Amino acid sequence: MSQVDELYELQEIELTILKNRKRLGEIKAELEQNEAVQQARAGVETAQKTLSPLQTKARNLDLEIQSALEKAKTTEENLYSGSVKNPKELQDMQQEIVSLKKRHSDLETQLLETMFAVEEAEATLGESQTALDMITAQWQTEHQSLLEEQSELENHTRHLLESRRKVMADIPADALKLYESMKPRKHNMPVARMEGSTCSVCGVSQNMSTEREVRSGRNITYCNNCGRILVAR
Ligand SMILES: [Zn+2]
Structure with a gap:
């Protein structure tokens, strides 16, 4: 293999390493970000906050209804037991029963309305929970495939670094120094393939003598236009 080939x-090895590292950076950023899951979780929390006080309200109304019913029943029992003889007292008891029945009816209406609201809030919570489950599952699948990709890229990069070390050991120091010094100016691409007589990076055709020189592979030859080292391919 000629120096230029090496x-x-x-x-090529270094460009692939750079590409892998760029992708690894993207994967890292993506793994650290799970906005969709957080949003869905917030949706569930909001739905729970709506539902919970409604359920408490329904329970309290139910207790109040029981208590009004029992009180009316006790008062009715007293009224018809014959133990109370005083007309004023009897009248009061009758009025209390009427008032308790009215209260019972009002409470029943309130309970019915609250139960509707509970059902609605429960449906919303169910929907939010389903959405969260779906997004979480989806995120885990993506997470999994990203983790696999990450591990493959890390392995690949390790192998490439090993190959890089071997290739560098075979290249004469002055050629390596030249290559390194050109890298920053040539966007990490100091070497360009010559396809036919054309530099594949800048697309400019080389003159006959340059083309011949490149094909011989004996010396380092530069593109007439962009100044890259040309390799015949
Ligand atoms: Zn060129």
């Missing part, structure tokens, strides 16, 4: 191989 430099090209080194460049």
Whole structure:
């Protein structure tokens, strides 16, 4: 393998390492972000906060209804027991029964309205919970595939770093120094393939002598236009 071929191989390895590292950065950012799940969880919490006081209200109304019923029953029993003889007292008892029955009826209406609201809130909670379950499952699947991709990329990069070390060991120090010094100016691509007589990076055709020189592979030859090291491919 000529020096130029080795430099090209080194460049390909390094470009792939850069690409892998970029993707690994994206994966890391994506793994740290789960906005959709957080939003869905907030939806469930809101629905629970709506439902809970309505359920308490319904329970309290139910207790009040029981208590009004019992009180009316006790008063009625007293009224018809014959133990109370005083007309004023009897009249009061009758009035109390009427008032308790009215209260019972009002409470029943309130309870019915509250039960409707409870049902509605329960439905909303159910929907929110279903949405959260779906989003969580989806996130876990993505999470899983991202973790797999991450591990593959890390393995691949480790192998590439090993290959890089081996390739670099075979390249003469001065060629390596030249390559390194060109990297920042050439967007990490100091070496360009020559396809036919054309530089594949800048697209400019080389003159005959340059083309011949590149094909011989003996020396380092530069593109007439962009100044990259040309490799015949
Ligand atoms: Zn060029």
